[in-house]
Amino acid sequence: MTPDPWDAEAQRLDAADPLHGFRDRFVGSETPLVYFDGNSLGRPPKATVDRLPAFVAEQWGGRLIRGWDESWMSLPFEIGDEIGRSVIGAAPGQTVVGDSTTVLLYKLLRAAFDARHAEDPARVEIVVDRDNFPTDRYLVEGIAAERGGRVRWIDVDLSAGVTADGLAAAVGPETAVVLLSQVAYRSGFLADTATLTRIAHDAGALTVWDLCHSAGSVPVALDEWGVDLAVGCTYKYLNGGPGSPAFAYVAGRLQASLAQPIQGWMGAADVFSMGPVYAPADGMRRFLSGTPPIIGMLAMQDTLAMIADAGIEAIRAKSTALTEFAVRLSDELLAPLGVAVASPRDPAFRGGHVTLSHPSMREVTARLWEHDVIPDYRDPGGLRIGLSPLSTSFAEVVDGMRAVERAVRGLSGT
Numbered sequence: 001m002t003p004d005p006w007d008a009e010a011q012r013l014d015a016a017d018p019l020h021g022f023r024d025r026f027v028g029s030e031t032p033l034v035y036f037d038g039n040s041l042g043r044p045p046k047a048t049v050d051r052l053p054a055f056v057a058e059q060w061g062g063r064l065i066r067g068w069d070e071s072w073m074s075l076p077f078e079i080g081d082e083i084g085r086s087v088i089g090a091a092p093g094q095t096v097v098g099d100s101t102t103v104l105l106y107k108l109l110r111a112a113f114d115a116r117h118a119e120d121p122a123r124v125e126i127v128v129d130r131d132n133f134p135t136d137r138y139l140v141e142g143i144a145a146e147r148g149g150r151v152r153w154i155d156v157d158l159s160a161g162v163t164a165d166g167l168a169a170a171v172g173p174e175t176a177v178v179l180l181s182q183v184a185y186r187s188g189f190l191a192d193t194a195t196l197t198r199i200a201h202d203a204g205a206l207t208v209w210d211l212c213h214s215a216g217s218v219p220v221a222l223d224e225w226g227v228d229l230a231v232g233c234t235y236k237y238l239n240g241g242p243g244s245p246a247f248a249y250v251a252g253r254l255q256a257s258l259a260q261p262i263q264g265w266m267g268a269a270d271v272f273s274m275g276p277v278y279a280p281a282d283g284m285r286r287f288l289s290g291t292p293p294i295i296g297m298l299a300m301q302d303t304l305a306m307i308a309d310a311g312i313e314a315i316r317a318k319s320t321a322l323t324e325f326a327v328r329l330s331d332e333l334l335a336p337l338g339v340a341v342a343s344p345r346d347p348a349f350r351g352g353h354v355t356l357s358h359p360s361m362r363e364v365t366a367r368l369w370e371h372d373v374i375p376d377y378r379d380p381g382g383l384r385i386g387l388s389p390l391s392t393s394f395a396e397v398v399d400g401m402r403a404v405e406r407a408v409r410g411l412s413g414t
């Protein structure tokens with residue numbers, strides 16, 4: 001029997017894929033389960049299976065409180081610098097691993113708003129798009145209320161994202177800070193970060209970039225693009241595990257002029273002097289608040305090593321090939337069933353996932369999960385196909401897309 005042409009093509013693409021070998025380094029990659037949600041929670045690296053118990057036995061168990069002096073105090077900065085180098089294009093001393101994404105975004109957004117507003121009291125607006133991730137929108141509303149500011153909303157096409165024209169129309173002499181996502185969580189739209197940052201700067205505003213859906217799948221060059229501040233997740237494409245702490249980037253030129261609102265002892269100039277009043281540390285330490293979650297920082301180190309090894313450009317090339325393949329499969333297998341691609345078709349404007357829309361997608365997702373095919377669902381009617389480049393094979397994409405086809409057919413009675 002001759003193989004199905006899609007299987008044959010997947011085989012050819014996997015054989016030619018220079019990153020194919022990385023897949024074996026993830027837990028579960030040898031099973032038939034199809035994982036389309038590495039953009040929400042990455043698979044664990046196999047190296048992590050040994051790293052965690054070794055830490056408990058040797059570091060925590062053996063070094064006990066001495067571990068803080070010996071290595072843990074500097075770990076948030078060391079891993080931050082590694083993220084800077086391999087993932088986000090940041091020179092050392094500008095990135096730290098700390099709290100959750102939400103808390104770090106709050107700290108940086110408020111610091112940026114306060115700094116700009118203090119310099120120029122006319123600057124009272126925080127600009128954000130209506131389709132940004134909920135936490136981003138909620139934070140902006142909260143900070144505006146807390147600081148006597150205003151939210152300036154940008155309307156966007158749900159299958160796309162914030163464009164240069166859209167941002168240019170929203171910023172002006174009243175803008176303090178602009179908060180945008182590099183890759184839109186719903187559509188996968190990849191924003192032109194350099195251009196949008198320039199537009200915000202020309203209007204006199206600071207920028208905060210949310211890198212949750214881009215860090216580890218899309219090349220990022222924060223220093224080169226002149227970005228001011230950024231925050232990103234580590235449990236998505238950096239495989240840090242559920243709830244692993246986020247990272248924050250603050251451009252060196254701004255660090256001394258920003259004051260973050262959660263003044264804790266770990267951000268103080270001399271942590272163990274236990275002094276009577278808070279004085280912020282120099283550099284990135286001032287953006288920490290309390291004791292860093294060291295155990296949560298263990299797993300991401302295994303993926304950071306793989307990213308350094310593979311190179312983010314090669315990762316992006318594979319990511320583009322995977323999403324392109326998924327779009328072609330969707331056009332052939334699913335478009336006849338009424339499924340539409342709700343992501344940019346031009347890969348230059350698309351991150352690492354593809355969203356497919358159809359009224360039955362909520363039920364489709366539930367049915368797929370029962371059969372070990374795991375995408376996720378986002379309203380309205382969007383099935384997100386997340387294709388984590390290091391752990392996903394082209395054969396997996398074909399298997400998963402066929403399962404989507406069966407589920408849509410089954411639920412729509414065709």
Ligand SMILES: *Cc1c(COP(=O)(O)O)cnc(C)c1O
Nearest residue numbers: 100101102133135185210212213
């Ligand atoms: C996943 C995600 C978050 C998550 O924030 P947490 O504080 O980690 O829950 C925030 N922003 C975006 C754009 C995301 O995709």
